[in-house]
Amino acid sequence: MLSAIIKEFRLLSRDLHGMVVLFLMPMIFMLIMSIALSQADDVNQNIKLALVGSELNQLNHDVINELMIQQHIHADFFDLTALDKAKQQLINKKYDVLIINVNYQSTSLKDEQPVELLSLASMEQTRLMSLQAIVKNIYLQKRIGTFSTFSSPNEDISGPTPSSQMLTQFLATKIVIDRFINDEGETVIKPSSVQQSVPAWLIFGMFFIMIPLSNVMTGERQTNTITRLRLAKSSAFSLLFAKLIPYFMINQFQFIGMIALGIYFLPIFGIEGFHLYGAFWHYGLLSIAISLSALGYALLVSVLAKTPEHAVVLGGGGNIIMAALGGIMVPSYMMPETMQTISLISPMSWSLKAFHNLLLNQYDFSRILPEWCLLIVFATVFLTLASIIYCRQLKK
Structure with missing residues (x-):
């Protein structure tokens, strides 16, 4: 042996x-x-963001602050007039995703347009879905917090008023959508x-x-x-x-x-x-x-x-x-x-x-x-x- x-x-x-x-x-x-x-555990580590929206809309600045404080994600800001410049920097890989909010401070809930996440088609889908959930939660939190600003002073959102109905309709809509482009700036289908x-x-x-x-x-x-x-x-x-x-x-x-x-x-x-x-x-x-x-x-x-x-x-x-x-x-x-x-x-x-x-x-x-x-x-x-x-x- x-x-x-x-x-x-x-x-x-x-x-x-x-x-x-x-x-x-x-x-x-x-x-x-x-x-x-x-x-x-942090799928959004090192992600580079930019928010494109109205300079006068405080909601945009609140969203950026929450991204940086809560999620530790740095985001730059572009005014809506600089949208083309922001897209070009996205194509040049300076940013991974653009958060585009075309709404203004005075926009009512019934006229609210969805926030758009714009990225190149090569963006990893798991990462984008995670970011979409984060942006949606922050935007909803801040937007609903400002709801009274856009409502009539005589309306009470706790009861079955027109404002509460408007809020219900708003929550039933698509809050955040995604769109993809190639390096020519042309929209392509979602991969x-x-x-x-x-x-x-x-x-x-x-x-x-x-x-x-x-x-x-x-x-x-x-x-x-x-x-x-x-x-x-x-x-x-x-x-x-x-x-x-x-x-x-x-x-x-x-x-x-x-x-x-x-x-x-x-x-x-x-x-x-x-x-x-x-x-x-x-x-x-x-x-x-x-x-x-x-x-x-x-x-x-x-x-x-x-x-x-x-x-x-x-x-x-x-x-x-x-x-x-x-x-x-x-x-x-x-x-x-x-x-x-x-x-x-x-x-x-x-x-x-x-x-x-x-x-x-x-x-x-x-x-x-x-x-x-x-x-x-x-x-x-x-x-x-x-x-x-x-x-x-x-x-x-």
Whole structure:
């Protein structure tokens, strides 16, 4: 019994690579998720607001004060005459949301217009819903508090008077509404949660092409297939090219399949379907860049891993870490500012940002070129490194 235990420890000592991965990956993942979720209770942290309304309407100033005192949210003020300027600053990402109140001090309840929350279509829906509830509560509290100001002195809101009826009608209306624009200032339809979740999990799935590719390549080494390929004087380039083409096609089928699933299958369950906006070739070029990045990472893991188990742990763990950093598992707005900066190193972050800009903000392809180029550079570097290592393996 003791000998068997000693034998197992000896075997483990020879697998230092696997032991490092086994302990290091969960620790890194735990650290990332703990930091990323450290401020998750405050979904509106770091949000940048501006209220647009009449300078003479004290209600606007009261709302700003309550946002700053109760919610610790800083909000700037623009007069209604500067609405276009405020919209431009929203488009330029200086603000996340504009609170637009077109009502004046003298506006009666029956003529009251809903307060509008204006944001870019890429605004996270959970965050916007939370902000909408906050603004609604504050506005109602302050507006009802000033109700007597706009009512006749002879009216008593506690009884069935015209004023109380007016108040009841007011409370039955939509107090706060939301509207979305793209970076051209054009109104776009409200994005659904499906529009924001499908791209994230699609990208995550494409990077897991690493599992079948690594299984094949580590299997070649274990069965000495790589030795026979070397004796046959096969070029490393042709072998790698032949390997990558099928997996590249699988990635494209993943891309098309996930989108088709969102468009045609989700409505069967009563869920709002997925919609693509803009030219299809924009998404096609983005899919190519994401796939090449995923294949570059997968190939490097495959040539470095000694066994399929190593490849799954190293590659799978790496994918999960990139997803945690890249806003796939935890929306980036929930992370501390330092963490948001660190997340920019993840290729999944570039992919998700580019996809959301095409889909939600309805950018043309030229507007996502920075992220697309980053993905291509990432793919080029990793494919080059993997090719060099594979060539050495063939020679040895």
